[in-house]
Every structure is written in structure tokens, then in C-alpha cells.
Amino acid sequence: MPPDAFILTQLNPGDTALMHELLTVFGEAFNEVEAYGAARPGQAYMERLLGSDTFIALVARQGDEVVGGLAAYVLHKFEQARSEIYIYDLAVGKAYRRQGIATALIEHLQSIAAQRGAYVVFVQADHGDTPAIELYSKLGTREEVLHFDIAVPVTPGPSSRHR
Numbered sequence: 335m336p337p338d339a340f341i342l343t344q345l346n347p348g349d350t351a352l353m354h355e356l357l358t359v360f361g362e363a364f365n366e367v368e369a370y371g372a373a374r375p376g377q378a379y380m381e382r383l384l385g386s387d388t389f390i391a392l393v394a395r396q397g398d399e400v401v402g403g404l405a406a407y408v409l410h411k412f413e414q415a416r417s418e419i420y421i422y423d424l425a426v427g428k429a430y431r432r433q434g435i436a437t438a439l440i441e442h443l444q445s446i447a448a449q450r451g452a453y454v455v456f457v458q459a460d461h462g463d464t465p466a467i468e469l470y471s472k473l474g475t476r477e478e479v480l481h482f483d484i485a486v487p488v489t490p491g492p493s494s495r496h497r
Contacts, residue, residue, distance in 0.1 A: 339396070340394045340395060340396045340401060340402075340430075340433075340435055340438070341394070341395050341396075342392060342393070342394055342438060342439065342442045343392065343393050343395065344390065344391070344392050344442075344446065345384050345391040345392070345393060346384055346385065347381040347382075347384045347385040348381075349384060349391075350377055350380040350381060350384065352393050352395075352400060353380055353384060353391055354374065354380075355393070355399075355400035356391065356393050356400055356403040356405070357370045357371065357374060358370070358371065358400075359400055359401070359402060359403060359425055359426075359427055360403075360405075360423050360425050362427065362428075363425035363426070363427065363428070364423075364425065387408065388407060388408045388409075388410070389405070389406070389407060389408070390404075390405070390406040390407075390408065390419070390443065390446060391403065391404070391405050391406075392404050392406075392439050392442055392443060394426070394430075394435045394438065394439060396430065401426060401427045401429075401430040401435065402424075402425060402426030402427060402430060402435045402436065402439065403424075403425070403439065404421055404422075404423060404424040404425075404439050404440070404443065405421075405422045405423045405424075406419050406420060406421045406422060406443060406455075407419070407420045407422055408450065408452065416451065416452070416453050417450065417451070417452045417453070418452055418453060418454045418455070418456060419443065419446075419447050419450075419452050419454070419455045419456070420455075420456055420457070421440070421443065421455065421456070421457035424436060424439060424440070424457070440455070443455055455474075456474075457474075
């Protein structure tokens with residue numbers, strides 16, 4: 335295998351070790367090692383997640399090393415019998431960037447989306463993340479949207495009914 339060759343793999347429940355390696359890549363790439371490493375789920379949780387029909391994890395490996403990957407969620411729609419796929423995280427290790435790995439990961443996800451009958455794959459990028467914006471602009475149509483994080487109370491209050 336040439337030194338720059340990489341292999342793409344969709345993870346399944348037996349690939350929890352590769353998922354943990356992907357979490358390490360995400361933590362390093364996003365400068366959030368603590369967030370991606372301190373409270374990782376246990377084996378049973380990870381196996382359920384990787385076996386779910388609503389979660390997709392892809393890794394790019396060079397030899398035995400995970401050099402990049404993505405995590406995506408399948409969102410089943412309610413207004414029509416269809417789904418869309420949201421790329422939640424995508425990262426490539428610093429030493430492996432600009433080799434087409436991220437593009438190959440997205441294209442592989444597009445293939446999975448087509449097999450599953452999804453009508454779109456979407457992703458968001460932060461203002462100022464020029465490499466991500468350039469990549470996604472090359473592959474898709476840009477939309478200007480606002481994103482809001484709505485906090486969840488730490489201690490749930492009494493149940494309430496909505497009218």
C-alpha cells in the first residue's frame with residue numbers, strides 16, 4: 335500500500351476500539367481532548383450506538399492508525415417518509431490533512447445516504463473555520479442559518495403539561 339493510501343471503514347458494534355481511536359482524533363483536532371476523552375461511554379453503550387440505525391461512524395485508516403473520520407446522525411423526518419443525515423463531527427489528523435481524506439469520507443457517507451434513501455446530507459461549520467467552509471462549499475450548497483444552544487436544566491423540575 336502506498337504511504338498516502340487510506341482505507342475507509344464504516345464502524346459496527348464490534349469496532350468499539352476504532353471508535354475510541356476516532357474520539358482521540360476528534361479531541362486532538364478540535365483541541366478538546368478532555369471533552370472527547372474524560373467521560374467516554376462504556377462498551378455496552380458504544381456497541382448499542384454503533385449498532386443503531388440512527389448513527390453512522392466512518393474512519394479513515396492508514397495502516398493500523400485511525401487518521402480521520404466522521405460521526406453522523408440519521409434524522410427520520412415526520413412531514414414525509416424520508417430521512418436526512420447530519421454530520422455531527424468530521425476531523426482529519428493534522429499530519430494527514432490536504433490528502434482528500436475528508437472529501438472521501440463525505441463521499442462515502444453520501445453513498446450510504448443513497449443506499450438508505452436519505453434525501454440530503456448536511457453539516458454546519460463555524461465562522462472562521464476556513465478549511466471546513468472551503469471543503470463544504472466545494473461539495474454542497476451554502477445556507478446562512480442561526481444556531482442556538484438551549485440549555486437543559488441540571489435537575490429536572492416537576493413534570494409539566496403543555497397546553
